[in-house]
Amino acid sequence: MALVPDGVQAMVAHGCDVLVEQGAGSGSGIDDDAYRDSGASLVDLDAVRAAELVVSVSDLSAGAGAAGSPANFVGVFDPLWMPQRAQRHAAEGICAFSMDLVPRITRAQTMDVLSSMGTIAGYEAVLLAASRLPQMFPLMMTAAGTLAPARVLVLGAGVAGLQAIATARRLGAVVEGYDVRPAALEQIRSMGARAVELDLSEAGADTASVEDSGGYARAQSTDVAGRQQELLAPYVAASDVVITTAAIPGRASPLLLTAEMVDAMALGSVVIDLASERGGNCAVSQSDVEVDRGGVTVLAPTDLVSRCARHASQMFSRNLVAFLRHLAPDGEIDLRDDEILEAMLVTRDGAVVHPGVAEALGGSEAIGEG
Numbered sequence: 001m002a003l004v005p006d007g008v009q010a011m012v013a014h015g016c017d018v019l020v021e022q023g024a025g026s027g028s029g030i031d032d033d034a035y036r037d038s039g040a041s042l043v044d045l046d047a048v049r050a051a052e053l054v055v056s057v058s059d060l061s062a063g064a065g066a067a068g069s070p071a072n073f074v075g076v077f078d079p080l081w082m083p084q085r086a087q088r089h090a091a092e093g094i095c096a097f098s099m100d101l102v103p104r105i106t107r108a109q110t111m112d113v114l115s116s117m118g119t120i121a122g123y124e125a126v127l128l129a130a131s132r133l134p135q136m137f138p139l140m141m142t143a144a145g146t147l148a149p150a151r152v153l154v155l156g157a158g159v160a161g162l163q164a165i166a167t168a169r170r171l172g173a174v175v176e177g178y179d180v181r182p183a184a185l186e187q188i189r190s191m192g193a194r195a196v197e198l199d200l201s202e203a204g205a206d207t208a209s210v211e212d213s214g215g216y217a218r219a220q221s222t223d224v225a226g227r228q229q230e231l232l233a234p235y236v237a238a239s240d241v242v243i244t245t246a247a248i249p250g251r252a253s254p255l256l257l258t259a260e261m262v263d264a265m266a267l268g269s270v271v272i273d274l275a276s277e278r279g280g281n282c283a284v285s286q287s288d289v290e291v292d293r294g295g296v297t298v299l300a301p302t303d304l305v306s307r308c309a310r311h312a313s314q315m316f317s318r319n320l321v322a323f324l325r326h327l328a329p330d331g332e333i334d335l336r337d338d339e340i341l342e343a344m345l346v347t348r349d350g351a352v353v354h355p356g357v358a359e360a361l362g363g364s365e366a367i368g369e370g
Contacts, residue, residue: 001028001309002055002075005038007317011324012039015331021048028309053333055324057316059085060094069094072333074323076100076113079346080250081278083360090347095335099323101354103343110322111340115159116315117305122163122245124304125272126152129241130171132297134268138172149174153239154193155232155256155281156246157184160274164243165191176235179246180220180228196235203227219251229258237264243272244281250356257282259293267295276300 001024003011008018020040022032032042048054054070059077069092076099079086089096099113130137133150140147152168154161157179168175169192177188178196185195203223220228236242236257242265246254253275262271262284273285280286284293285300292298305312326340327333335341335348346354352361 001025001030001313002057002316002320004028004030004313004317005034005040006314007321008035008038008040010321014325014328016324016328017041019043019048019051021045025313027306028313030310030313053324055320060089071095073097074099074320074327077346079354079357080360083352083357086346086352086354086357087361090350090352093350094347095345095349096347097323097327097341097344098346099319099344101344101346102319102323103340105339108340111319111326113316113319116319117312118159118245119163120308120312120315121274121304122160122165122243123167124307125160125243125245125274126164126167126171128299128301128304129168129243129270129272132270132299133241135240136172137168150240151238152176152241152243153178153196153235154188155179155242155244156275157181157188158245158247161243161245162187162191164245165193168241168243169193173241176239178232178235196232198228198231200224200227200231219248220254225254229256229261232256233261233264236261237266239265239269241270241272243274245274246281247275247278250360252279253281255279255281255283257284259283262293262296262298265296269296271296271298273298273300274304277302 011018018040020035020042022042022044025035035042049070051070053072056075059075060073073094073096077085078100079098102108102111102113135150136147137150139149150173152173152175154164154175154177157177161177165175165177165188175193176196177193179185185197188195204221242257244256246256248254257271262282271282273280273282275281276285276287280300282298284291285298287300287302290297290299346352346357352358
């Protein structure tokens with residue numbers, strides 16, 4: 001849910017009238033009475049869509065025009081990767097903000113949905129791997145002998161990766177982590193894992209080429225990517241579980257595991273690919289399909305966050321309330337000059353106004369319906 005009852009209370013106290021679709025919170029364990037008690041009005045979907053501002057955990061449905069389009073929309077619709085969504089919002093005259101475009105600045109930390117959802121995805125990925133691996137994670141000394149701990153390799157040390165490392169460590173696994181960004185190696189160590197360090201200089205990689213100004217990894221050249229796969233291969237082969245979390249904003253996910261690397265893993269091993277929505281970090285993964293590759297289970301779930309719906313809703317709601325208070329500081333929407341609003345505003349006045357999204361559409365900085 002985009003707003004939990006606490007979030008509704010906060011927005012009501014901020015001077016807003018809040019409408020909630022009937023039954024929308026049931027999947028997160030929140031009943032309609034909880035929303036009524038928080039000050040919300042329970043209505044049908046058409047009434048929600050007629051509000052001045054609509055908020056959602058995802059995008060508006062493709063058939064939005066048939067049900068009426070809101071004047072303003074806040075959701076997570078990945079417009080850098082799926083710019084046609086922004087084009088549709090522009091054609092419908094919607095002023096749309098995407099929560100996944102929150103800038104990485106101190107003022108915006110409380111609005112950072114990607115970090116919140118990444119925390120849950122990393123946690124759930126480890127639980128999923130532990131449930132599918134045919135052994136326990138911790139070292140066990142029993143009357144029947146000593147059981148070796150599981151070996152877990154996490155590729156990508158963003159929020160999801162670091163949470164996966166921390167969770168696997170709590171379960172007792174021996175954990176290694178890798179990230180192409182040198183600064184991330186110390187973060188891996190701080191979680192109690194061993195940082196895998198690869199020398200990619202011979203392939204032309206350097207600190208400036210692997211990380212952008214926002215702290216995200218850059219897309220690597222074919223030579224660097226190939227050398228990275230070659231050096232990672234023995235670590236992958238020695239692991240019982242590999243969890244991949246590497247993503248590049250607006251770009252296809254980097255290929256970290258080739259089919260040959262998966263084939264070299266032991267029978268019963270598990271791969272969890274968290275980047276499948278943009279092509280995946282593993283060559284053999286398929287979104288929401290369980291792949292058996294010679295006895296290695298490869299999973300690429302896209303719904304991990306929803307498996308922890310209650311806490312996911314709480315975190316998303318807090319991020320969203322922080323943004324809405326910023327968007328409407330006095331209870332009324334204020335599209336003022338502001339670096340947070342400018343970074344997240346995708347469409348306005350019938351045009352795509354976000355430079356990165358406009359570039360993804362192959363046009364100028366402001367693209368209208370025509």
